[in-house]
């Protein structure tokens with residue numbers, strides 16, 4: 001399963017803190033996307049996460065959890081993505097909360113199911129930037145340095161350029177992809193049309209589509225373009 005993420009080109013990110021009807025969920029899960037990521041930066045609980053997992057499990061596609069809070073660690077996902085916010089000003093989002101979680105789960109940890117992600121938060125107006133006190137106003141060279149930090153120093157398998165809520169700079173995303181040699185580049189933020197999905201797919205390995213699911217389902221489905 002760990003290796004399967006290498007083949008993912010498009011994923012939908014479902015937020016347990018937001019409502020989705022059975023009809024819309026059915027259309028998302030049968031859209032041809034490669035996987036469902038369950039996660040959000042705020043309002044995520046054990047109960048809303050397990051509810052969403054149970055609903056997505058009716059479908060055949062992989063369902064992975066992106067952990068934002070230790071309370072919402074729910075057994076039964078295919079994988080657990082563990083964000084490490086490389087440009088946070090607060091240590092708790094880089095290693096602090098992770099250390100607490102590792103203490104709590106102790107010997108129960110299924111290491112082979114954990115996939116750490118080197119997050120670089122680039123939209124200073126996003127919830128995740130505010131939550132993690134990210135230094136999001138980075139120049140090109142700082143972003144490249146974060147990508148190298150993620151891959152070359154920390155050897156994280158995924159580097160995630162996170163523009164949540166805003167369509168980012170695709171030239172910069174492409175430059176990061178060309179810098180990375182081993183790790184997989186996730187791009188997320190503001191993909192709300194087929195055209196933007198194509199642009200992001202040309203720049204990153206895997207694209208993540210979130211908010212538009214809750215704003216305009218037809219446009220969300222259009223992002224599942226030929227790839």
Ligand SMILES: CC(C)=CCC/C(C)=C/CC/C(C)=C/CC/C(C)=C/CC/C(C)=C/CC/C(C)=C/CC/C(C)=C/COP(=O)(O)OP(=O)(O)O
Pocket residue numbers: 015039040041042066067068069070073074075076080082083084085092093094097098099101102105108109110114119126127128131132162164165210211
């Ligand atoms: C048997 C069993 C169940 C085993 C489980 C094993 C397991 C998974 C153990 C946990 C191990 C571990 C190390 C956990 C990490 C704990 C933790 C809380 C780490 C901190 C993670 C972190 C940095 C969170 C900050 C927020 C963040 C980066 C969230 C990611 C998702 C995200 C950015 C969503 C976007 O948010 P959204 O709400 O959509 O934002 P907008 O409002 O802008 O749309």
Ligand SMILES: O=P(O)(O)OC[C@@H](O)CO
Pocket residue numbers: 013162163164165166187188189190191208209210211212
């Ligand atoms: O919600 P959007 O802007 O699509 O961003 C997707 C994802 O990167 C959020 O973590």
Ligand SMILES: [Mg+2]
Pocket residue numbers: 015040164210211
């Ligand atoms: Mg969101």
